[in-house]
Amino acid sequence: GEDVEQSLFLSVREGDSSVINCTYTDSSSTYLYWYKQEPGAGLQLLTYIFSNMDMKQDQRLTVLLNKKDKHLSLRIADTQTGDSAIYFCAETGGYQKVTFGTGTKLQVIP
Amino acid sequence: SAVISQKPSRDICQRGTSLTIQCQVDSQVTMMFWYRQQPGQSLTLIATANQGSEATYESGFVIDKFPISRPNLTFSTLTVSNMSPEDSSIYLCSVQEGNTEAFFGQGTRLTVV
Numbered sequence: 001g002e003d004v005e006q007s008l009f010l011s012v013r014e015g016d017s018s019v020i021n022c023t024y025t026d027s028s029s030t031y032l033y034w035y036k037q038e039p040g041a042g043l044q045l046l047t048y049i050f051s052n053m054d055m056k057q058d059q060r061l062t063v064l065l066n067k068k069d070k071h072l073s074l075r076i077a078d079t080q081t082g083d084s085a086i087y088f089c090a091e092t093g094g095y096q097k098v099t100f101g102t103g104t105k106l107q108v109i110p
Numbered sequence: 111s112a113v114i115s116q117k118p119s120r121d122i123c124q125r126g127t128s129l130t131i132q133c134q135v136d137s138q139v140t141m142m143f144w145y146r147q148q149p150g151q152s153l154t155l156i157a158t159a160n161q162g163s164e165a166t167y168e169s170g171f172v173i174d175k176f177p178i179s180r181p182n183l184t185f186s187t188l189t190v191s192n193m194s195p196e197d198s199s200i201y202l203c204s205v206q207e208g209n210t211e212a213f214f215g216q217g218t219r220l221t222v223v
Binding site for chain 1: 143151152153154155158168200202204206211212213214215216217219
C-alpha cells in the first residue's frame with residue numbers, strides 16, 4: 001500500500017529557515033499536502049501542490065516536489081515561535097483516501 | 111472550498127458507552143472520510159462513507175465498532191461503540207471532491223475513562 005515517511009523531529013532557531021522532508025511511495029499521487037497541527041488543535045491545510053508541479057511558493061512557505069525521487073519538502077522562511085507544531089505530509093490520488101506521514105514535530109528555539 | 115463542522119468538539123465518556131460524532135459540510139460532496147488520530151500518532155483512515163451505500167472500512171476497523179451513517183450529501187455520523195480507553199483519540203471528518211484538495215473538520219477529541 002501507500003507509504004509516506006517523515007523524520008520525527010526538527011529543531012531550529014527563530015529567524016532561521018526550516019526544511020521538513022517527506023518521501024512517498026505512491027507513483028499515482030495527484031495531490032501532495034502539508035498540514036499543520038498545533039497542540040490540542042485540528043488539522044490546518046498549509047499548502048498543497050499538484051503532482052505536475054516542481055515548486056510552489058506561498059509567502060514564507062516553499063514546497064519543492066521531486067516526482068522522480070518521490071520527495072517532497074516544505075521550507076519555512078524566517079521561522080517564528082508560532083510555527084512550532086507538528087507538520088504532516090500527505091498524498092492522495094484523487095477520489096481516494098489521503099495517506100498521511102508520521103508527522104514532524106518542529107521546535108522553534110527563541 | 112468546503113467548510114466542515116464537527117460536533118462535539120470534545121467529550122469525556124465512560125467505558126462501555128457509545129458516542130456519535132456528527133459531520134456537517136456546507137456543500138454537497140460525494141465522498142466523506144472518517145479518520146482517527148491516536149495520541150502521538152498520525153492519522154489513520156477508518157472508513158469511506160458514500161451517500162446511498164454502505165461505508166467501506168479499512169483493515170482493522172469494523173462496522174459493529176464504528177457504525178457510520180450517510181443520509182445525504184452534506185451530512186455523516188460516526189459512532190464509536192462500546193468504548194474503551196484505547197478508543198481515546200481525535201476523530202476527524204474529511205471530504206474530497208474529485209481531483210481537489212481534501213478538507214478536514216477540526217476534529218472530535220474523545221477521552222474514555
